[in-house]
Amino acid sequence: MDEQPGREFEVDVKPGFAVTMVLLVLVYAWFHFLATRRFGEPVPLAESLNWGASVTVLVLLGTIIHELGHVVAGMAAGHQWTKAVLNGAGLGVVIEPRPSGWDRVLRSAAGPFAHLLFSLPVLAVAYFGTADGQLTAGATETSLWWVGGISSLFLAVLNVLPFPGFDGAKILEGVRELSARRTMVAGRFVKT
Secondary structure: OOOOOOOOOEEEEOHHHHHHHHHHHHHHHHHHHHHHHHOOOOOOHHHHHHHHHHHHHHHHHHHHHHHHHHHHHHHHOOOEEEEEEEEOOEEEEEEEOOOOHHHHHHHHHHHHHHHHHHHHHHHHHHHHOOOOOOOOHHHHHOOHHHHHHHHHHHHHHHHOOOOOOOHHHHHHHHHHHHHHHHHHHHHHHHHO
């Protein structure tokens, strides 16, 4: 019995990924450090670094959920997840074969949709987790859940913009392919 081994799953980690994660921790930590001072509740820098790392983990978890949205949509279409890429831009996945038409639209939209679904409960925890049900400026700027949720919501919305490399551009490519197919089919009916 000759068994051919299946395609192996690959994880490609680039040095830029670690740099991006460290920079995110530092940016969020600096934001927290300054916000606590502005609202009269200063904390030590080490605590702000811990807070920044926690927000970064939340944002990374949202990004993982985003990419799993692409994977689930791809697998539902019969495609195979072959590679995870961690680079300076964050996290990405390679799913084969390359989709077209509706598969491309749905697979590209699934990531931002999953990211959006992740951000809403995180924001709900921030809102319902306050003692009095009020989100003040100080509470939002120093809330791990609020900043993580807003960051994830921002990334979900940003990713649907039609810029090269973003899911929005891939959605548009799929729509163009569908439009071109309709035009081609309509042209065939006219000729016959």
